[in-house]
Amino acid sequence: MDGFNNLEENIESAIYEGLLKLGYADNESFSIYYDLDLLNHLLETEFISKQKCLAYLDEFKTFADPRFFNLIITLEGGRFKFTVPAEGITYISDKNKDNHFLQNLIKKVNTHQFTLEDILDIFDKYTPGYICEEADHPEYKYIIYFKDRSLDKFKYCFNFDVLGNYYHRLIEFSYLQSLHEHEN
Structure with a gap:
């Protein structure tokens, strides 16, 4: 089960x-x-x-x-x-009406006008225990996730470029798969 x-x-x-x-x-x-x-x-x-x-x-x-x-x-x-x-x-x-983290994140992302600092402020509002890493990946430049996976299990992969600001929300399996695909 x-x-x-x-x-x-x-x-x-x-x-x-x-x-x-x-x-x-x-x-x-x-x-x-x-x-x-x-x-x-x-x-x-x-x-x-x-x-x-x-x-x-x-x-x-x-x-x-x-x-x-x-x-x-x-x-x-x-x-x-x-x-x-x-x-x-x-x-x-x-x-899920009390999932304020995701609500605040999507509200900011939907503006299409956000910075890395804006996103980190949202993570920081829920706990300073998050990780932000730079990535060498064509689809995203930053990976942000909570250390305490009970808060949220996903890795948020952000890109900020001339095409606009966007993100992917991936479970660990999909995140690792995207890394593997990028390497090949």
Whole structure:
């Protein structure tokens, strides 16, 4: 069940971030996509076949239905599409309404006018125990994350350039994968 908990937590977190970025509207569903490798990581499985993983996810739907209300999982374009209906979106929004760190971060990022210092001020507001590292990566220049992972498990990868200021919010697995892809 740890894998199911990991996946549910990741879906919830990704959708909540999306709601903050795009806005929350009553009676709307929300979809997110996963590649097989990330699903295997979250579920603590080793599926090679997408069809077998999809069949296994039927058990996850049963597990998550009390909160996500008839979650729909399909294969689309080689990836797994998870669609949480409106009732599940309301649950996610209500459950995360006290996540002020993410709310403040997204509010600042949505201005598209922010500096590294602005972002560090937001992290510092929640604890001075964060790490900011420079990165040699084409998609981001700084990696910022909390030392105490119970505050937030994600690595926030920021770039400030002529194309604008933006970020990626990655779990450790995805962060390491991005480093590996950059090296190859």
